Amino acid sequence: MAIKKSELYSSLWAGADALRGGMDASQYKDYVLILLFLKYVSDKAAADPDALIEVPEGCSFKELADLKGNKDIGEKIDIAIGQIAKANDLQNVIDVVSFNDEEKLGKGKEMVDRLSDLIAIFENKALNFSKNKAGGDDILGDAYEYLMRHFATESGKAKGQFYTPSEVSRVMAMVIGINKDTQRSQSFYDPTSGSGSLLLKVADECEGPASLFGQEKDVATAALAKMNMILHNNPTAEIKKGQSTLSNPLFLNNQGYLMTFDYAVANPPFSVKNWIQGFNPQEDEYGRFTGFGIPPEKNGDYAFLLHIIASLKSTGKGAVILPHGVLFRGNAESEIRKNIIKKGLIKGIIGLPANLFYGTGIPACIIVIDKEDAEERKGIFMIDASKGYMKDGNKNRLRSQDIHKIVDVFNKQLEVPKYSRFVSLEEIADPKNDYNLNIPRYIDSQEAEDIQDIEAHLLGGIPARDVEALEAYWEAYPSLKDALFEAGNRAGYYEAKVVKEHIKQVIFEHPDFKGFSQRMHEVFEAWATDAVRLLKDLEKGFNPKQVIFQISEDLLQSYHGKPLISKYDVYQSLMDYYSETMQDDLYLIAEDGWVATPYRIIEKNKKTGKETDKGWTCDLIPPSLMIAQYFQTEKEALEAMEAEKESIAAQLSELEEEHSAEDGFFADFDKVNKASVSKRLKELTKEGKTSLNMAAEPSAFYGETAILDQYLEWTEQQGRLNARIKKAAEELDKKALAQYQRLNTDDVKRIVVEAKWMAAMTTAIEGEMERISQRLTGRIKELMERYETPLPQIDKELEVLEAKVQEHLKKMGFNY
Structure with missing residues (x-):
């Protein structure tokens, strides 16, 4: 029986994290990820004698597992890893740490127990990588990604830069035009590759092995990247390690000039102060600064950007993550920015939320470079996506809807109020802007202030501007406004026709509201009918990520252009449910088929060894759902x-x-x-x-x-x-x-697809509709309460109260 992916990854992390003791996460990750790599190549070699990675006799993971409890376990693991490295030209890749290091792993029994327990984590039967898939839908690749993200979180500000959040990586890949039709033969480059996660997300978008090139300064991190490439079915990827890309670029052509690539992406370290170490930019033999200018000595942001530009072909496209300061800082950087803009090299700028990245909490942006037809470019497309995110522990994270919205708006060049805008080069060059690219200069993303109306406070009535501001609702419910408001005794003001306690009842019972709700229900039902048909036709071995992509895109299209309800909110409802429940279900079905197999839950006491029967369950159809259906x-x-x-x-x-x-x-x-x-x-x-x-x-x-x-x-x-x-x-x-x-197969399909998945989605969509009506109800009630007691009435009430107080004082013998 298949194991839930979410449970597998969380158990891997929980076990690994518990065993690291006092070791820093940035160091411990090397041990965990190397063992994961060894498990992978061993499974592959066992299943395929012609596997790409050779595992010498006595070096398989199974043979390493037999060492558990042996006093020389660390030494023998090092020997085995060394032999695998030698046989596959992986020296200084998988042998960068020692499993016999007493300072990091403890001495004697402490080391033996720690390594034995660590190996045991990877003996999970579900971790069988012999059938590992490619295309970003493999258990191993996802497990590696999961562990990398958690290690980056735990590594702290100074040591988490080896990993770019996958959500940002996906955005970068898609806004530079990489998709399923992109030719795999095209080249992809990352001059600051870290663990390779950004490069691999780019490759995922075009499906299958791609020509990947990356350079990483840190030796251990470069080793992680090389393993990452192999694990993700990109064994031919070239990851070079050495000095900084700026001082010693390692990808050169036969003439000694920089190699150029079709696509380039990078998440370089922000504002590096020693970027000129090792070379003289005034005499740069690769001409990266010619025609642009030399960045300031203590800030290397533009140095990386200029390197990317120089490393692209004449039609090349790139995306670079940089701090917002590059958009507006003056002096030398101002001149460089002006020259880049004048050459038409910047296609777009995407402002991101703060606290997304593991190495820093400051907000950053994506600079999109496009050399193709640069001289014809008339402006720069800007997006302010700084408000779209969710909290995830101590970091922020882009949601599925945030990613989709950014990509949709950018690729279609859609101008959305307070979110995106095409800014002409003339406006950017205007003396009042002087090539300053700070996004707030061009996009006002501030929410409109809720202005108090002094006249309404004095004389009563509800300001017409506040009522008209709800125009989106009045378009959806054409006659509802007349049911709630009538013209006041002064121009520009309304009076409420219902008491505030009855607002919700009037709205919910109004024919326009009921009609709109029915139309939205029909929209959902039409999507659900198609989705149910597709889902029930799934057969063992399908790709879950392709399935969720198809039905989620259909859902987005179904709600496109519909009033009041945001298609991205509806989309997020589906993606949240997919993450929480449906993903595990789809992977179970993909591996086992439409089978609902119940099993007992047995808990074992670690100290006593006593087993307790906690009842039975079923992953695909839980008992509660079975009971609700039949009993x-x-x-x-x-x-x-x-x-x-x-x-x-x-x-x-x-x-x-x-x-x-x-x-x-x-x-x-x-x-x-x-x-x-x-x-x-x-x-x-x-x-x-x-x-x-x-x-x-x-x-x-x-x-x-x-x-x-x-x-x-x-x-x-x-x-x-x-x-x-x-x-x-x-x-x-x-x-x-x-x-x-x-239960037969049809029973399982009906219960899972209709009673479980679609029932949950129905509840989620109904929740979205409820929030729409609640927002309208709440706003109208707020306006009524705000102006229900005008100043003259307050004065009269005050006079009455003062009279009563004076009367009481007189009775008490006080006169004034």
Whole structure:
């Protein structure tokens, strides 16, 4: 049975992180990722004698696993890794750390236990990479990406720069025009490649192996990048390590000039202060600064940008992540910026949210370079995407909808108010701007201020400008405004026709509202019908990422141009559900087919070894869904008993609380329960005190014995009810389990696709519609409350109150 991808990755991280002890995450990642690499090449070699990576005899992961518990485990792992490195020309790639390093891994038994436990993590049966897929949809590649992201998070500000967030990488790849039709033979270059994640995301967009070239200064990080390329089915990628790309570029042609590429991407370190170390930019033999200018000595941002420009072919395209300062800083950088703009090299600028990157918290931007027809370029397309993100731990992260919106708007050059705009070169060159590219100069993304109306506060009424500002709603509900407002006694002001308590009712019952809701329901149903058909036709072995891409794009198209509701919000609802649930389901179906196999949940105590049966479950169709489909009557009966049980528990709690005060009947009890109450009741019986009869002496009914009797009666009811609940639950459990055995493929498809996936999406879309109406209701109520009491009325109320106060003071003998 397939394992859920989300569970696999989280367990890998949890296990690896727990074992690193006091070692810095930036160092520990090398051990974890090298072992993951060894597991991969071993599985490949075992499944294919002609596998690209040779695994010498005695060096497979299985043989390393046999070393668990051996006192020389670290030494033997180093020997095995060394032999694999030698056999595959991977020296200084997979052998950059020692598994026998006592300073990092501990001495003696501590090292043995740590390495043994670390190897055990990768023995998970689900980590079988012999059938690893390419095209960005493989378990290994995703696992590597997951671990890299978490190690980057844990490595801190100074050491997390080896990884570019995958969401940003995808944006960069797509805005420079890389897609499924891009020729794989074209070349892709990253002069500051880090772990290679950015290059690989670019390759993913064009599917399959591509010609990848990267240079990385840090030796260990370059090794990670090389492994990353192999793991992602790009073994021919050239990753060169050495000095900074600026002082010693390693990709040169036969004439000794810079190699040029079809595409280039980079996330260079921000504002490097020693960028000229190792060479003299005044005498740059590659001519990178000629015609542009030399960046300031203590800031290398433009040096990297100019290197990218020089490394592109005459029709080449590139995207570089740089701090916002490059857009507006003066002096030497101002001159360079002006020269780049005049040559038409900048196609676009995308302002990103702050705190996206692991090496810094400052906001950054993507500079999109396009040499093709640069001399004909008439302006620069700008996007302010700084407000579209979600919180993810201590970092921010682009959501699926943020990525899609940026790419849609940029590639279609759509001008969206407060978000995007094509800015002419004439405007940029205007003396008031003087080639300053700071985005707020050209795009005002500030929300409109909610202005208070002084006249309305003085004389009443609701300002017409506030009502007209809701024009989007009035277009969707043409006659609703007349149902809510009427013309006031002054021009430019409305009066409310309904009291604020009835606003929601009037809106929800209005024919326009109902009609709009019905039309939106039909839009969803049309999409759902097509999606259900596609999903039910899926057969074992399909690509889950292609499936979610198709149905999500169809959803976006379905809501394109629809009033009030944002197609990107609807899209995000689907992508959130995919991430939370549907992704795991699709991967299970892709591997096992439409099979709903229940299994027992057995928890093992690590200390005692005792196993506890926690019941059964099913990953594809959880028991709750099975019960809801086939045993609704039994479920409702069980819920009714549970409700009755909760009611009795509440009564018992209330009785105990009422009589636990200092002089209460339970005041002297150490613990109030059936045993202690029964004991006290026996004591009262021995003392000759019996329960009083309510009919004979109603005034004394709540004596101590009556309270104790009531407590015992309710506990006995609770006990009987618990027995009934247990029996009913066991019977329902057996029925549901038996029903699993009777499910056929069509049953599984119907339940999963319709009752699980589409039911969840229906709820999500209904939530979006509810938020639309709530926003309208809330705004109208806010306006009514704001102006419902004008100043003259407040003055009158104040006069009445002052008169009452004076009257009271007179009665008290105070006159003034």
